[in-house]
Amino acid sequence: MFRRTFWFTAGAAVGVWATTKVNRKLRQLTPESLAAQAANKAIETGHRLKDFALDVRAGMVQREAELGEALGIEAPSRHGLPPQRRVTALEGRPENQKQDNKHYGMLDEKHSYNRNEDH
Template identity: 35%
Template sequence: MRRLFWLLVGAGLAVFLLLRGRQLLERFTPKGVVEQVEKKGHETAAGFGEFMATFRTSMAQREAELRDELNIPANNN
């Protein structure tokens, strides 16, 4: 009974390592590296776009505040 238990544990571990190893191997192939770089590039571009939108909104709000405080008419260009 004890040997059967360890045989099953070993077989389960071997299957787990085989599947996990295949995933790791695919990550380090040229195709896998390209996919990872593309994913990070898209994430970075999206983050930068959000940053710029927030920056422009904040800049416009601050400009409106300063124009109001200094009694400067709004620039309607």
């Protein structure tokens, strides 16, 4: 009697454990979960690349200082790379935007822009 009770309890425990494991794995494989995992990996990779770029930049500044000292060249007052450009080549030039918009027929106030509309 005790032997059967022991094996019944052991089987029930294994069944609960297996069901829990399967449900946990299924939750990990949902599209939302996979998208979240991919986003987390992308963010982590971005942080690693940023750290690498900062290390390379610091190494460049250090090496430039060493070479400047060895060659007897005055080091410039500003170390590092120039700041990143924030404006695109055509941005801020309204005459180009107007020509491009006329060429492609865009930004016409008289016409609808919804391509799904019946014409």
